[in-house]
Amino acid sequence: MIGPIASVLAGFIAGTYVTLLAPVVYLIALKNRDLGLVSYLLYVLYLGGLVRVDTLYSYSGVVTALVLSLASILLLDDVLRGKPTLGMVELLAGIFMLGGLVIPEAFLAGSMFYFLLKFKIDVRVFAFIAGVTLLFLVFRPVLDFPGSASTQVLVVSAFGIFLAVSSMVWKNLKKREMFRLYRGLEP
Structure with missing residues (x-):
């Protein structure tokens, strides 16, 4: 409520x-x-x-x-x-x-x-906030102009989507067999 x-x-x-x-x-x-x-x-x-x-x-x-x-x-x-x-x-x-x-x-x-x-x-949310803050500090000369709020929202959204997709892909990459060390391949 x-x-x-x-x-x-x-x-x-x-x-x-x-x-x-x-x-x-x-x-x-x-x-x-x-x-x-x-x-x-x-x-x-x-x-x-x-x-x-x-x-x-x-x-x-x-x-x-x-x-x-x-x-x-x-x-x-x-x-x-x-x-x-x-x-x-x-x-x-x-x-x-x-x-x-x-x-x-x-x-x-x-x-x-x-x-x-x-x-x-958890920590991932704080990492996202720190990443967005760092992103805005690095790209301030490019993003800071009058009426640029829509561009800034686009950057935050793109960064959030990138992190969401990369976290899903990373979980899948960790499950793949090709990234594991094979012990039986040694001569």
Whole structure:
């Protein structure tokens, strides 16, 4: 149940009121999961079309993008679960997120706190974040120009897809016999 609340708070932080539709998406998902997923897709597409971030190299652009994307992920989690849950972890994260109305970084701290405790994030996620950060630092001269947020999102998506595909291929490569040492081939 933290997803709709986080989405509404994220809308106030980012200055968009489209996120007031998040509770409607959640209520639809409680009635019918498939309709909830369709309404979530329409909600995210509409939200993505209205919110404008010029560049991810500005501090306000990064905060706005992170606040809205983390709130959307929390909403998706609630839509997929389909049942309301409100425990101590949600309450503590909600208090931090509510502080985001005054200090936007508090929202980020609350959502990261929730992700760490609820989803049990492992080292690979932190490696991905470090890789994306390094990628953005190395290619800053190429990627930092006015209106380049769509290009930057494309780079992040391409990097994520590359890591996902390479991790699937690497698991398959480790299973192949040709990469194992054959002891019986020695003369």
